[in-house]
Amino acid sequence: xxxxxxxxxxxxxxxEPGSLVSLLRSWExxxxxxxxxxxxxxxYLESGRQLADFLGAAGMPVDVAAIRREHVEAFIVDVMDxxxxxxxxxxxxxxxxxxxWMVEExxxxxxxxxxxxxxxxxxxxxxxxxEADLKKxxxxxxxxxxxxxxxxxxxxxxxxxxxxxxxxVGLRVEDIDFDLGVAYVTGKGARGRAVPFGDETARALxxxxxxxxxxRLARLDALWLGTRGAMTDSGVRQVVKRRGQAAGIEDLHxxxxxxxxxxxxxxxxxxxxxxxxIYGWKSRQMLDRYGASAADxxxxxxxxxxxxxxxx
Numbered sequence: 671x672x673x674x675x676x677x678x679x680x681x682x683x684x685x686e687p688g689s690l691v692s693l694l695r696s697w698e699x700x701x702x703x704x705x706x707x708x709x710x711x712x713x714y715l716e717s718g719r720q721l722a723d724f725l726g727a728a729g730m731p732v733d734v735a736a737i738r739r740e741h742v743e744a745f746i747v748d749v750m751d752x753x754x755x756x757x758x759x760x761x762x763x764x765x766x767x768x769x770x771w772m773v774e775e776x777x778x779x780x781x782x783x784x785x786x787x788x789x790x791x792x793x794x795x796x797x798x799x800x801e802a803d804l805k806k807x808x809x810x811x812x813x814x815x816x817x818x819x820x821x822x823x824x825x826x827x828x829x830x831x832x833x834x835x836x837x838x839v840g841l842r843v844e845d846i847d848f849d850l851g852v853a854y855v856t857g858k859g860a861r862g863r864a865v866p867f868g869d870e871t872a873r874a875l876x877x878x879x880x881x882x883x884x885x886r887l888a889r890l891d892a893l894w895l896g897t898r899g900a901m902t903d904s905g906v907r908q909v910v911k912r913r914g915q916a917a918g919i920e921d922l923h924x925x926x927x928x929x930x931x932x933x934x935x936x937x938x939x940x941x942x943x944x945x946x947x948i949y950g951w952k953s954r955q956m957l958d959r960y961g962a963s964a965a966d967x968x969x970x971x972x973x974x975x976x977x978x979x980x981x982x
Contacts, residue, residue: 688777689732690722697771705860709836717764721745734772739782750789758789797926798933803919804829810916816881820894821909823871823878827853828910828924831865832931832949834858835924839903841893843879848872857950866948932960 686692694715701711724745725732731741742765749758769781799807807829811822827838837855845854851872852864867875882888885895892900901909907923914922928949935945942957951957 686733688734690718690725690734690737691732693734693772693777694718694722696775697768700771700775707836707858707860710858713760714764714767717761718768720749720761721765724748734778737782739784739786742782742786746789755789755791759791762786762788798930799829799919799926801934803917804930806917807913807919807922810913814881816885819874819878819881821913823874824894824906824909825913825927826871826874827865827867828927829931830867830871832928832935833865834928834950835903835906837865837950838924839894839901839906842891843882843893844891845893846875846879848876855950861950863947863950929960936961936965 698715725741731737746758746762749761766783769783772778773781807825808822811818811825833855837857840856841853852866855865856862887895887899890900894901896905910922910924932949946957
């Protein structure tokens with residue numbers, strides 16, 4: 671007897687062996703085994719699922735052996751028509767990794783994306799906060815209660831050492847080393863590194879740890895505590911946004927604080943090689959992007975010193 675779909679539920683869809691959809695589960699297992707971050711895995715899989723949906727809806731091949739460059743290009747164009755170019759670039763990178771994995775696994779002989787160029791991204795200045803705004807932001811956390819001490823420590827560590835949000839969230843109490851002045855984080859690709867912090871941040875962390883010791887959930891390993899347990903990415907983002915609003919800075923998010931940390935480090939004479947180690951980059955691509963605002967500032971200052979305008 672044929673199965674009758676329940677009202678409101680989709681009928682089961684058969685997944686053909688060798689189809690793009692059939693391989694996404696295997697790819698996910700491979701990504702997890704490679705210890706890719708949950709965020710990276712979600713992004714990569716979303717790229718694969720969206721391509722599969724697009725090909726099916728457009729009547730294009732869904733069998734991986736039949737997918738060609740023109741099919742992938744049509745998908746990328748469709749993404750650009752509906753979303754930002756940056757989204758299309760993200761999908762492009764995800765699919766590159768997907769087809770690379772298929773070649774390595776022997777599912778296909780060659781990637782259909784060979785010699786394909788990614789969508790060209792427009793250079794968009796990365797927003798940064800000046801010292802005045804950073805001081806207002808920290809001032810919004812003043813107080814001796816648990817929440818104020820916690821929020822100041824979070825803001826200071828973001829602005830001082832510039833960890834990624836997931837890295838900060840993943841910190842445990844034992845990861846704070848006051849002797850060396852570093853926080854040991856786990857970054858992308860499960861790579862560990864030491865994020866340095868200064869004396870003011872050390873004092874804020876110490877103050878937080880003292881009030882944390884009296885918290886009813888102090889037994890937990892997680893450094894950052896909320897009312898119900900360890901804080902999540904969402905909880906930390908809400909802290910940053912709320913403190914930003916209190917300081918008159920709308921739509922503030924952790925990435926702005928990370929950008930600001932990079933900007934001030936480089937503007938004050940920090941070396942680019944040191945910045946790559948501190949902020950956890952393996953290539954110069956992200957350094958160039960994050961450091962663009964500092965480079966622009968240095969160029970303006972050089973022009974003021976050496977430009978001919980005031981001498982003519």
